[in-house]
Amino acid sequence: MAAKLEKPVQELCEEIREDGSDTRTEESLGHIEEEDITFFDVDLLVEHGIALDDIKQLKKSGINTVKGIQMCTRKKLSTLKGFSEEKVNKIKDACGKICPVSTAGCFLTGLEVCEQRKQLFTLTTGSKNIDKIIGGGVESMSITEVFGEARTGKTQLAHTLCVTAQLPTDTGYTGGKVMYIDTERTFRPDRIKPIADRFELDSNAVLDNILYARAYNSEHQYELLNSVSDKFHEEPGMFKLLIIDSIMALFRVDFTGSAEMTERQSKLGLMLSKLQKISEEYNVAVFLTNQITTDLQYSLINDLDIKPVGGNILAHSSTTRIALRKAKGNVRIARLFDSPKLEEQEVEFVIRNGGVSDPEKTE
Ligand SMILES: Nc1ncnc2c1ncn2[C@@H]1O[C@H](COP(=O)(O)OP(=O)(O)OP(=O)(O)O)[C@@H](O)[C@H]1O
Ligand SMILES: [Mg+2]
Numbered sequence: 001m002a003a004k005l006e007k008p009v010q011e012l013c014e015e016i017r018e019d020g021s022d023t024r025t026e027e028s029l030g031h032i033e034e035e036d037i038t039f040f041d042v043d044l045l046v047e048h049g050i051a052l053d054d055i056k057q058l059k060k061s062g063i064n065t066v067k068g069i070q071m072c073t074r075k076k077l078s079t080l081k082g083f084s085e086e087k088v089n090k091i092k093d094a095c096g097k098i099c100p101v102s103t104a105g106c107f108l109t110g111l112e113v114c115e116q117r118k119q120l121f122t123l124t125t126g127s128k129n130i131d132k133i134i135g136g137g138v139e140s141m142s143i144t145e146v147f148g149e150a151r152t153g154k155t156q157l158a159h160t161l162c163v164t165a166q167l168p169t170d171t172g173y174t175g176g177k178v179m180y181i182d183t184e185r186t187f188r189p190d191r192i193k194p195i196a197d198r199f200e201l202d203s204n205a206v207l208d209n210i211l212y213a214r215a216y217n218s219e220h221q222y223e224l225l226n227s228v229s230d231k232f233h234e235e236p237g238m239f240k241l242l243i244i245d246s247i248m249a250l251f252r253v254d255f256t257g258s259a260e261m262t263e264r265q266s267k268l269g270l271m272l273s274k275l276q277k278i279s280e281e282y283n284v285a286v287f288l289t290n291q292i293t294t295d296l297q298y299s300l301i302n303d304l305d306i307k308p309v310g311g312n313i314l315a316h317s318s319t320t321r322i323a324l325r326k327a328k329g330n331v332r333i334a335r336l337f338d339s340p341k342l343e344e345q346e347v348e349f350v351i352r353n354g355g356v357s358d359p360e361k362t363e
Helices: 009-016 042-048 052-060 066-070 085-098 110-119 128-133 154-164 189-198 203-208 218-234 249-254 258-281 296-302 311-317
Strands: 002-004 036-038 143-148 177-182 210-214 239-245 285-290 320-326 331-338 346-352 355-357
Touching (some): 042 085, 154 239, 189 355, 218 239, 218 258, 239 258
Antiparallel strands (some): 331 346
């Protein structure tokens, strides 16, 4: 089922503003083409002989698309109620008929991968300096993690991204909605207004496009991800960013001591695997904030004086990791710590009322 994007936020803002103060026009922004993203709904399986009850069962477990099924192992699918090995095989075969390109065992050429990656987009962090070291901004279909001690700007970055995700660009990105999962109760709608003003967006329209959920414990945080994929499925192509601030806070409370560490890491692994799938299935950017701890041995090996929590499971799941630290006044330092394609570098940024931006001299 093909899904067309509705109006970009900028257009909505222009409609909402009565005083006509917004000077942005389509000409000034360049022509923005609507994205054409094709999702294959699990409902299509009915045409390939899959029972409605089984489709219902898939949806109940947060699997709404054919790609979602293809990203699940047969073992995982067979844990669903009434799903025998034979049934799982039948469903997998049906998916292969609907969407053969991504069927397991089908290789793509490097050029085809290049073509596929054209649907990726990047979101500006509000700081050109940070955007530069992470390759243009926070990228869709991948997980970006920022970690640092308190007051280094992790939540401010999350708030800034809530706004910039809604900003159309002259590269054809139309802007979109944001899903915000808050585990620390630090989301502040009133922080959005000055940031929206800075980017000349209507703050009410911006707030209306942020879907907020408070997670109360690590299990609830995991369950919320099913609602996230349901929502992304309900409004295909509309959501561009999923934020979790912070990924580890509730896990650290719910699992204490070394005896519970294995269980914690295994649950964390499930959550991160789900996040990775969501980011690919719906072409959204996933932005996680993370806490730190001190570990002298780790610091010596990695040339950092802090260590992100979450261990190897989180380290391997995050595509891009950025370490933040404080400098003088409102200045902060961001260091690209782990990236599949870029060298490690560090830059300065500042936190202002208008959100994260660059220090004066580089703006
Ligand atoms: N409106 C604003 N204008 C300028 N600076 C602000 C504004 N609001 C917050 N800050 C600054 O942002 C910093 C806090 O950043 P943030 O809340 O992102 O920290 P954090 O890294 O998320 O910390 P924690 O680990 O405690 O969650 C503080 O130094 C605060 O003064
Ligand atoms: Mg915070």
